[in-house]
Amino acid sequence: xxxxxxxxxxxxxxxxxxxxxxxxxxxxxxxxxxxxxxxxxxxxxxxxxxxxxxxxxxxxxxxxxxxxxxxxxxxxxxxxxxxxxxxxxxxxxxxxxxxxxxxxxxxxxxxxxxxxxxxxxxxxxxxxxxxxxxxxxxxxxxxxxxxxxxxxxxxxxxxxxxxxxxxxxxxxxxxxxxxxxxxxxxxxxxxxxxxxxxxxxxxxxxxxxxxxxxxxxxxxxxxxxxxxxxxxxxxxxxxxxxxxxxxxxxxxxxxxxxxxxxxxxxxxxxxxxxxxxxxxxxxxxxxxxxxxxxxxxxxxxx
Amino acid sequence: xxxxxxxxxxxxxxxxxxxxxxxxxxxxxxxxxxxxxxxxxxxxxxxxxxxxxxxxxxxxxxxxxxxxxxxxxxxxxxxxxxxxxxxxxxxxxxxxxxxxxxxxxxxxxxxxxxxxxxxxxxxxxxxxxxxxxxxxxxxxxxxxxxxxxxxxxxxxxxxxxxxxxxxxxxxxxxxxxxxxxxxxxxxxxxxxxxxxxxxxxxxxxxxxxxxxxxxxxxxxxxxxxxxxxxxxxxxxxxxxxxxxxxxxxxxxxxxxxxxxxxxxxxxxxxxxxxxxxxxxxxxxxxxxxxxxxxxxxxxxxxxxxxxxxxxxxx
Numbered sequence: 001x002x003x004x005x006x007x008x009x010x011x012x013x014x015x016x017x018x019x020x021x022x023x024x025x026x027x028x029x030x031x032x033x034x035x036x037x038x039x040x041x042x043x044x045x046x047x048x049x050x051x052x053x054x055x056x057x058x059x060x061x062x063x064x065x066x067x068x069x070x071x072x073x074x075x076x077x078x079x080x081x082x083x084x085x086x087x088x089x090x091x092x093x094x095x096x097x098x099x100x101x102x103x104x105x106x107x108x109x110x111x112x113x114x115x116x117x118x119x120x121x122x123x124x125x126x127x128x129x130x131x132x133x134x135x136x137x138x139x140x141x142x143x144x145x146x147x148x149x150x151x152x153x154x155x156x157x158x159x160x161x162x163x164x165x166x167x168x169x170x171x172x173x174x175x176x177x178x179x180x181x182x183x184x185x186x187x188x189x190x191x192x193x194x195x196x197x198x199x200x201x202x203x204x205x206x207x208x209x210x211x212x213x214x215x216x217x218x219x220x221x222x223x224x225x226x227x228x229x230x231x232x233x234x235x236x237x238x239x240x241x242x243x244x245x246x247x248x249x250x251x252x253x254x255x256x257x258x259x260x261x262x263x264x265x266x267x268x269x270x271x272x273x274x275x276x277x278x279x280x281x282x283x284x285x286x287x288x289x290x291x292x293x294x295x296x297x298x299x300x301x302x
Numbered sequence: 303x304x305x306x307x308x309x310x311x312x313x314x315x316x317x318x319x320x321x322x323x324x325x326x327x328x329x330x331x332x333x334x335x336x337x338x339x340x341x342x343x344x345x346x347x348x349x350x351x352x353x354x355x356x357x358x359x360x361x362x363x364x365x366x367x368x369x370x371x372x373x374x375x376x377x378x379x380x381x382x383x384x385x386x387x388x389x390x391x392x393x394x395x396x397x398x399x400x401x402x403x404x405x406x407x408x409x410x411x412x413x414x415x416x417x418x419x420x421x422x423x424x425x426x427x428x429x430x431x432x433x434x435x436x437x438x439x440x441x442x443x444x445x446x447x448x449x450x451x452x453x454x455x456x457x458x459x460x461x462x463x464x465x466x467x468x469x470x471x472x473x474x475x476x477x478x479x480x481x482x483x484x485x486x487x488x489x490x491x492x493x494x495x496x497x498x499x500x501x502x503x504x505x506x507x508x509x510x511x512x513x514x515x516x517x518x519x520x521x522x523x524x525x526x527x528x529x530x531x532x533x534x535x536x537x538x539x540x541x542x543x544x545x546x547x548x549x550x551x552x553x554x555x556x557x558x559x560x561x562x563x564x565x566x567x568x569x570x571x572x573x574x575x576x577x578x579x580x581x582x583x584x585x586x587x588x589x590x591x592x593x594x595x596x597x598x599x600x601x602x603x604x605x606x607x608x609x610x611x612x613x614x615x616x
Contacts, residue, residue: 019518020437023429024445027493030486031445035452038463045462054462098350104343114602115351118358121598121605123547125564126591129571130357133364133584134377144376174357182606231454238549242568256550259458264554269462276458287454 039280046273054269063274073275076253079165080282083254084233086169087176091229092222094173095180100210102181103188113185117178124175128242131171132158158244161251168236168243168252175239176232180225187221188214227290234283255279365389365585372580388579392586397576398569399558405586407559408566412546412593414477415562419484420541424534427489431496432522436508446493453490461554468555475557483551488544492537499533500526532604539605543594563590 049059067073098116102109119127134140137156145153157167191214199209215222237256240246246253255275263272360377365388367381375382394404401407433439434446464483465474473479503526511521527534552562561569567590571583598605 017437017439020433020439020442023433023437023518024439024442026426026485027430027449027489028445030489031448031452033467034460034464034486035448035455038460039452039455041463042459054466098347101343101347104339106343106347110603112347112351113606114599115354117606118595118598119354121543121594122591123549123564123594125547125549125568126587129567129583129587130361132571133580134357134360136580139372139377139580144378147376174354178354227454234454234456238564241549242572245572256456256458260550260554263458263462272458273462276456276461279456280459283454283456287451291451 042273043277043280046270046277048270048273050269050273052267052269059270063270064278067271067274067278072250072253073255073258075250076255076258079252080233080236080254082165083169083172083236084230086166087172087233088226088229090169090173091177091180092225094177095225096184096215098177098181099184099188102185113182116181119175120179122175124236124238125242127171127175128168128239131167131174132243135167135170159248161248164244164248164252168239171243172236172239176229180229183221183225183228184218187218190221191217223290230286234279255282361584361588365392365581365588367581369579369581388581388585389589391579391582392570392589396570396582396586398561398566398573405563405566405570405589408561408563409589411477411556411560411566412563415480415484415552415560416542416545419481419488419545420538422481423485423488423492423541424537426485427492427537428496428527428530428534429522430489431493431498432500432526433518434493434497435500436521436526437518446497449490450494457487457550465554474555475560477556477560480551480555480560480562483555484541484545484548487551488541492541495537495540496530496533499530503529535601535604539597539601542597546593 045054045056046063047058047060048055049057049062102112106112135142135156135158137143137159142153142155145155157163157170195213195217196209199213204212235256236254237260240252240254240257244252246257256279259272259276259279262268262275363380364372364377366384366386367375368383368385368387371382392404393406395402396404434442464486468474468479468482471479473482507525507529508521511525516524546562547564548562549564549568552565556562556565567586570586
């Protein structure tokens with residue numbers, strides 16, 4: 001029916017596409033000029049000795065050699081690795097466990113969900129400042145526990161360079177796990193009730209059903225979540241600025257902060273470009289294999 | 303292991319069945335709320351909920367105390383003497399650098415940044431997502447892929463070229479410049495959101511409209527738009543909170559007099575001069591968090607539904 005009408009009244013192919021093309025101009029500009037062009041520009045200028053202003057005088061890999069010799073950069077990379085690793089693991093595990101608990105047909109589900117998700121509405125600046133206050137050794141959690149009589153209790157992550165990154169991790173998890181829980185819960189709700197019935201009939205214990213049946217079925221949700229968390233990790237900047245300003249000393253520096261400081265404060269653009277290019281490489285190492293699997297190896301949609 | 307679980311369940315059933323028979327269908331509903339499993343589930347959830355609520359509670363309590371009380375008391379104790387002075391001070395008198403007119407300036411800057419950014423970015427992204435979902439043209443998928451992959455490029459890589467572009471346009475340091483930046487970086491996620499949503503609408507609808515001779519814009523305005531109000535609300539929530547909470551772009555792309563609230567807040571709290579007034583700091587922090595929190599609590603269910611819809615289909 002539709003085919004016949006379409007055949008006779010089909011608008012001009014080129015004109016039809018024109019509107020869509022006009023609508024896509026902002027996207028095309030953003031994709032090509034900013035994302036591709038901007039990235040290429042930064043990579044190109046990372047091989048120059050630009051200081052206050054970008055200049056095209058190439059110095060080869062000088063900036064990179066200086067970068068990888070800088071203790072501050074090495075600390076930043078180490079921090080990002082620790083932070084990234086733990087925040088991925090903990091977000092996924094905590095998020096999934098909470099979602100599974102919420103999926104037990106409980107009462108007050110909405111209340112619990114509202115409570116767990118509200119930190120996600122807050123900015124990293126607010127999150128960082130609250131946790132700076134909670135972890136304040138003089139007034140915060142440490143002093144409370146000490147006042148209970150446990151006078152040797154030590155919990156001052158923000159003032160101890162060995163564990164400062166974990167102090168930031170606590171704040172980040174408080175802010176972000178609610179979102180992961182919601183994504184996982186949506187995934188769980190999308191699973192056919194019959195699967196559960198079948199598993200119950202077969203006498204498979206609940207945890208086994210989750211691990212062996214439900215989680216593999218939620219592959220898509222896990223990938224989405226993983227990608228969301230991972231892209232958040234690399235961008236981590238505000239949280240550190242608010243919570244510790246990179247301190248004590250340089251103990252909680254992260255790459256994003258290194259870039260900002262060199263570009264806009266130390267007026268050493270070349271270093272900033274080189275550092276940001278390294279961030280790009282880090283992301284590429286994570287994203288390219290994933291993108292290849294998802295989009296490259298033939299479209300296999302479940 | 304398997305047998306054990308099966309046995310357990312049969313045992314509990316045996317125990318409850320006679321009770322049920324005796325009480326008959328007219329008796330009270332069998333109480334299942336106190337099973338061991340429920341205790342574990344609710345217990346865990348309540349502990350978790352308390353953990354999530356703790357920082358908010360501490361923030362509110364601290365902001366209502368005077369400094370002397372903070373110095374002697376503990377942060378969890380409710381205020382002995384409630385004072386709103388820290389709030390007034392945070393809003394109207396707190397200092398950033400030389401200015402001592404409080405957070406109010408940052409608040410109004412944030413409003414002037416957020417409102418246009420949200421409207422423009424959503425308008426562009428929704429039309430774009432619609433084009434991608436229903437009017438595919440050659441190369442569209444390529445650009446879209448670049449856009450999505452671009453969302454993973456760290457902002458730091460693109461910041462400086464954007465500074466140059468904005469400077470050439472003469473809007474670097476102004477609110478206009480910042481609005482453009484927000485529109486650009488909101489595009490990947492919003493376009494994805496809208497594309498997925500529109501692609502999920504029944505195709506027959508679109509086809510029927512085409513048969514009736516409706517064009518690109520007509521279908522968008524008359525059919526897609528009215529049908530997708532929820533996703534627009536979702537996009538709005540996403541953008542308002544995202545842009546309000548932004549810090550990096552505010553710091554990079556605006557001059558101090560246009561600093562958004564988050565930047566000003568950070569400058570107030572983390573300033574090294576003067577005595578630290580924790581109560582004022584917490585009041586200022588709460589004030590900054592108030593806008594997204596209000597949106598969140600009002601739109602709670604839509605917020606959640608939106609996240610779910612956007613994520614699962616992706």
